[in-house]
Amino acid sequence: MWKKLRNMGVVLFIIFFISSILPVNKQVVLASSTDDSKKATREQNISQILSTNPENAKEPNTSKPSVPNANYSKDISFSQTTLKGIYSSKDLFFYVPDYWDTKYVYAQIQYDVSELMEGLSSSMTFSINNRPIESCAISYNKGNTQIVYVKIPRSLVKKGYNSLTISGYAKLYDEEGCMDDFSGANWMSIDDTSFIRCGYDIKNTNHMIAEYPYPFMSTTEASGKGLTIAVSDKATDGEVAAAMNLMSDLSSKTENKNDIQFSLLSDIEKTNPNRTILISDYENLPSEYKSKITDSSNLSKYATVAFVDDSKGNPLLIITSKKDECLLEAAYMLMDEDRVSQEKTSIAKVKYGSKDIAMNSKTLSKMVAGNYTIKDIMGSGMTFVGPFHQEQNIFLPFSEDYFLSDAGKVTLNFRYSNNLDFNRSMITVYWGNVPVASKKLTKSKASGDELTFVMPEDVVGTTTGSIKIAFDLELKDLVCTPRQDEMPWAYVSEDSTLFLPASTGIVLTFDLKPSPFRTDGKFNDLMMLISDKPTSDELNLLAQIIGMYGQGVDPYGTFCVKRESEFSKKDSDYNIITAGTYNDNKVIKSMNNKLHFSYTKDGNKFNSNEQLILSDSYAGEIAIMQLLESPFANNRGVLAITATNKDSLSYVDKFMRSSKKRLSLSKDCAIIDHDLKLKTYQFINKVDKVKEPTVIGTLMQHKQSLLFTIISTSVMVMLLIAVIIILIRIRMYYQKNGKEDDKN
Incomplete structure (x- = not known):
């Protein structure tokens, strides 16, 4: 009983x-x-x-x-x-x-x-x-x-x-x-x-644009097989930029394999599509596609997005405009879930300049980026019940390109039961699985305690998916404590703050793939250099690269396309992706002495270096993905996909389609052979790149001191001005009185 x-x-x-x-x-x-x-x-x-x-x-x-x-x-x-x-x-x-x-x-x-x-x-x-x-x-x-x-x-x-x-x-x-x-x-x-x-x-599609990306991507074909993204045969810069943005977005929805095809319109039948997305300037559209655009008015100010069926009855999405820049506007609309969900018909009009509103709203919140409360992320405070070690994870809303800056700071407000063994009870915080701070619990602060700390230097420049909070809630004489004694507990309040701004430094390694081509979830001043007359094979290869770097990308980044023959110094302040051979890509040729594996003088082989001696046959049949510090601008990076011939370049395309193989990429230089075997090497010292302090982060971390300094300086300036005015008035007074005395 x-x-x-x-x-x-x-x-x-x-x-x-x-x-x-x-x-x-x-x-x-x-x-x-x-x-x-x-x-x-x-x-x-x-x-x-x-x-x-x-x-x-x-x-x-x-x-x-x-x-x-x-x-x-x-x-x-x-x-x-x-x-x-x-x-x-x-x-x-x-x-x-x-x-x-x-x-x-x-x-x-x-x-x-x-x-x-x-x-x-x-x-x-x-x-x-x-x-x-x-x-x-x-x-x-x-x-x-x-x-x-x-x-x-x-x-x-x-x-x-x-x-x-x-x-x-x-x-x-x-x-x-x-x-x-x-x-x-x-x-x-x-x-x-x-x-x-x-x-x-x-569910049956109703040809509503609001359903996008369904039916072009769905769980019934998780690899994207049967989907082709096409541009006109002229492949204007705007067409390719818009199409590559859609490729990055749709690739995020693939799983173990990426079978999405990217081609010129004339080659589309070779891809055997049953779902097609076509991006083209209106003047470059063949008549069979123009006939599906029922309203071609105002296409110099708008882009039209039309969800129709092709000649075989398969889903077809046409994105067209007479203004090249409008195509990218339409792509951003499709990538923005809040905007695309409003399009309840099969036709959508996207006005030129509409992306600027969204981009400006992002800029306004940039100063508080990375500043969260527990409530923002978890919806409420965090409850820990029971003795011994109790832990919970806070899953962080970071994009894949996130790396912690040196301004990271955490403040946890918490309380706990007062029946603990305070000699053995404590709170510990982990960055992923790395401990970053801890504090002993005390009876005097049981009703309201605080732990504030800056992120340690060794985790600056790293990333994680979660922060773990662990309590060790120990009781005295626990083995013989009756169960009706009080149950130990702890509670972290919802107003606890996590200031975790992203680093602005670049990291050149395949281990942290999004950098330097993405930041804050968006493309980061990215320029893709393509041939003057790109082929479907070249575009397909570059699309797979963008698919990797664009996993989970947000719209409204900075992404442009340029012909490599038109590239000049005024275009240098970008992060660059380009692919080709020594003899058909002048930018790669100009960087030859900067490559980790440079070309021989005739461009038919790669030279050996201090890390690998290449045999003659092997040196002429491999493809190499090389991440470089940009020779054109500071704090920029270049990804050069290099090979001695077009057949070797195709190895990269095949390799990139497997998510398992993509994950195996590491360091800053990757060699891929005809068997798709991978060898990786590190040439750049990446440690120095990740510790660069962020100006915004530093200002936010010391905002109270900064505010005090500004106010104090303002008061001092006002006092100084007041003193100067008083001195001037006194001088004027004496000068005036002196003149009157002289007259008398």
Whole structure:
């Protein structure tokens, strides 16, 4: 009887504790398909889970659920993860596009339970978007891997991102009501073979531009196979720039392979497309495509985007204008989800200059870029419950080109229970998995504590996807502490700030691919140099390079295209991408003495260098991707894709189509042979490049001192002016009186 009363007291305390952090108006029950209450919160979810008794959880469902027929299915897999302590949870995310007609969703979770759990009560609860949907008992099974199936109600699955939360709750105390030594140990592992499976059909397209990029890119063809991006045979600079921007955006939606083709219009049949995006000046359009543009008026001020069918009945998107610059405006509109979603018909008009409004709005917020609060990212504060080591991740909203500047600064406001063993309790902050700051917890500051620190020098110039906050909440005499004693907790408030501005320095390495060609998520003063008469092969190769550097790119960057024969010193202040051979690309030829692997005098082979001696045959049949410090401007970079012939250049095209091979690129020089084998070398000292301080970051970090200095200086200047005026008035007064005395 005493044990039951004691356990009931524990449950009541936990409910009281969670309620003290966030009041809950009524007890939440397992969500059903008819549940239409307001959006659930994470704290409410924790409250419900901790109010249950693991002993009452049902046995796990080990039978694969019966599901309705669906034409397509998609599996979302996850990395291996662990649950530990009294309460622990992990979030798994999956995405549901607008064009899906979802038929079913279920999860197959494969897990292993530690022998430490033998004979102890524990449960696993599954929640969709913070709504609990199912709970099951967990038990040790002689070291064997176990599987549980969880059917997810379709009514709780929303368009866009969804979270499946797996929460573990374990009663880690013995018959005497004392905590066990292993309360902080890992007691369950979720394998990376676990997945969420979504069955769906595809909704019919209504030829609405708002549906873009569907049907040109969709989950039914995740590699982009069958999609061709084409430009006219004249391939004007504006056509190629607009098309390359769309290529970068669409490549972000490919998965393991990028099969999107890029060609001149005359070569389009060779790519065998069943979906086409055509970008062309109106005067360069063949008549069969002009006839599909029903309104050609004002094309000198506008670009027209038309979603039609081609002669075979396949989807065709035509982007055309009589003004070359308008084509890029149209591409930006298609890349901007907020703008494209407004186009509810098959025809859209994009006015020249419309991108400037969006670009100016981005500029206005540049001074506060990288300045976030916990609420901005997480939606609320962060709650930590239970003894021992507790940790949570803050997933940062950084683009792939982000690198931390030396002005990074973090301020965490937090509070915690006052029953801790303050000799052993502390908070630690990690940049990814690298510890960057810690602080011992004290009883005197339990109701309001603060940790402020600047980011250490060794993480400046690096990037990460998350910041981890960990609390070690230790109790005195824990092994014999009755369970009805207070549960330790900590809370990081939502007004905690993360000032993490991006570095303005360039990093020339394939390990950090977006630099220097992107910054703040957009193309960074990028110039693509192409031949005077580019071929489909050349454009296809460059499109794959842009596809790699454009992963996740935002619109409204600075991207231009120029013929390499027209390149001059006035064009030098750009980051440059170009491809070709010694004999057909004058820019590559002019940089020969700057290349890591230079050409021989006749351009038919590459020379050996201090890092690799090349055989004669090998030197004439390889392609080399070379990242260089620009010889034309300071703090700029050049990517030269070099080869001795066009066949060798095709190795790079084939290599770049595999995401696995792209990820294997490293250092600043990559050799690719005819078997697509890769060798990489480092020639540039990249360390010095990443520590360059940012002016904006420095100003923001010391903004209070700067403000004080400005005000103080202003006051001093005003006082000085006042003194000068007074002295002048006194001098004038004495001069006047002196003259009057002389007259008298």
